[in-house]
Amino acid sequence: MNQLKSDLVVVGNGIVGAATALRIKQDFPHLSVLMIDKEQSCATHQTGHNSGVVHAGVYYQPGSLKADFCKRGAMLTKSFCLQNNIPFVQCGKLLVATNELELTRMEALAQRCHENGITTVALSEQELKAKESKVSGLGALHVPATAITDFPKITETMVAHFCALGGQNLFGAEITQIKEDGQSVRINTGQHLVETSALVVCAGLMADRLVRMMGVACDFQIIPFRGEYYRLAADLNDVVKHLIYPIPDPDLPFLGVHLTPMVNGTVTVGPNAVLGWKREGYSTVNFNIKDVAEMLSFPGFWKVLQNNFATGLKEMSDSLLLSGYLKRVQKYCPSIKATDLKPYPAGIRAQAVLSDGSLVHDFLFKETERSLHVCNAPSPAATSAMPIGEYLAAKAAEKFRL
Template identity: 40%
Template sequence: MTELTYDIAVVGGGIVGLATALAITDADSSRSVAVLEKEDGWGQHQTGHNSGVIHSGIYYQPGSYKATMARDGGKEMAEFCEQHSLPITRSGKIIVATEPGELPRLEKLRERGAANRLTVRPLTPEEIREHEPHVRGLAGLHVPSTGTCDFGAVAGRLVEILRERGVHMMSSTRVIGFSRRSREVVVETDRGEVLARRVANCAGLHSDRLAHIGGQRNDVRIVPFRGEYFELRPDREHLVQNLVYPVPDPAFPFLGVHLTRMNNGGVHIGPNAVLAFARDGYSKASVDWAGVRDVATNRGLHRLARRYWREGGAEVLRSMIKPLFVRAVRRLVPEIESADLVAAPAGVRAQAIHDDGTLVDDFAFAEDEQFVHVLNAPSPAATASLPIGREIARRCLVRADQ
């Protein structure tokens, strides 16, 4: 390893870490920056294992980071993709109520969309069919600003830009510890030491662990949830034109089983959200000791499970029993049959939780003189990555200038 002391070391080579390095170099090209990533490539985890949806921000509390950064980030992400000739669609989505009890929640979503300065149009059953001929519902909302892109391709282009700017891109470099000195941090890795005046912890699924070894003391811990997907057989893809979502349960942090037409023409359906016993556990057989220990010792998770055991149990059953998953899909598209669904690759989402069992509902940061930790960056973090990166960069540079 070089003895150069970097102005800022970014730990985590997903889209948020890459966007942070971009924002630092945008703000001050004289800063020396290194990006450290434990995998041998970039955007290998949450960035490369998602549905590719550019979210609008309709679901999020007005004034929150999620709401403003999803709205603004979606526009910026579309501009970035168009500028760099990356695949993108802005097809819009519909949110569909299929039961009378969902209608009040649908109306609250419309009001929230208006509060977040989004274009949202109510749909009658007939208008739902105009957008999606095979979807059935009592009422719906059309959100035209939603779309899809390839976040892995975005990450790849960010890496190219960062290399052109002289950022030191260090893949296959796992951070195992930190040592503080008066004017710098020693970032201990499995390939040697890296020196930096400031460290931005953008480690996603591992951010709480790195925050802890970096000296940050709080009760926020990451719980990994595996999102399990199916996809439609090619000859049945005509059943979904764009993006179709159910009305979400506001008490639960997931959006429910939804249908997404991808940039490549395929249609993904899901996810089931089930507890994962490994931070990088993309299959049901993925279990490691650290993941088991996390589950066994996480008081917040235990409290959350007692509160939402019915909802969590339903997710597990849908994971184990395909007909239950099909039933959830058929609420939106009655023509879909079990034989139409083929298993697709899963993803893992990082959900932060407090010790008292409450979910961390917004993007969350913690910092001191030498560190900025991103404690929570779940969906819509990929959509919002460019403004999130600017916020992390701002925090890093303010401290660096003090």
């Protein structure tokens, strides 16, 4: 067994772990900081399988961590991209209302944007057509601040800066055991025994498992929701100039199937939100006995099913039948045909659910005497990674007297 020692360990080489480790190393250069990830490279999971959208902060409850971190995160992401020559394209977003109910919901969203200090412009049917000739709706909300970027590239760059400052990285090291006493934390990866004074865990889809590994009572569980995408055929790469989103159902945490121009010039369609049977299962058929057994034995899972039965069933049928999926995008972009939808890799969202079946909407953190845990960091956590990192660095400084 390889013995290692470090002042502080950050688990997770996704964008949240990378932003946190970098911020800690920048603020406390004298500390030895070690990043650990079970994969061989960074951004392997959620960070490497998302829409690449730098959200402006349209949807989030005013005063929530999401509202604050997302808005500041968008600004910090923009300057990080500019400083590091990473693509950042401020193409703006159109939220398209296709019926009277959506028009009412659109007004509520405009009001929320106003409360969150985000500039929007309400467009009539004709103004929408003038901006996007292939998009149809009764009206739309234009959010000019929304942008697109390359989150894996941002993560790699943050890790490179972290290493340049003297930070260490341990890849291919899956943490299977963590023991904490008043003085230190001992982390076992099977091949390495790492001793540290302080631990910050940003483990995404495995967040609950790492909390429970420390013997902490855990009132939530991560439920994986697959986000399945298609890519539009290359001759449709210029079908839209803006990000085109539906008006979401305010009771659901997911934003609906959208058209997303990517920084590489392609356009993705998606993601939907289907219950996953494997936390890290990206292929078409996925099943993991441990993941499923844990989910079925969690009371919150059954309550989520009960509360969202019709929605869940519709998501599943539209996932299985291309015609169902297609209808969602044809609702606002009628010219897209089934043959235009090409395969594209899925992503898996780590969504924390409480045992009473409620989905945790805001970012959620937990702590023990010598550790801090990011327990719920779904979208827009890629946009918000830098403020999350700042928050954790400040919390670590106070808690661990760095």
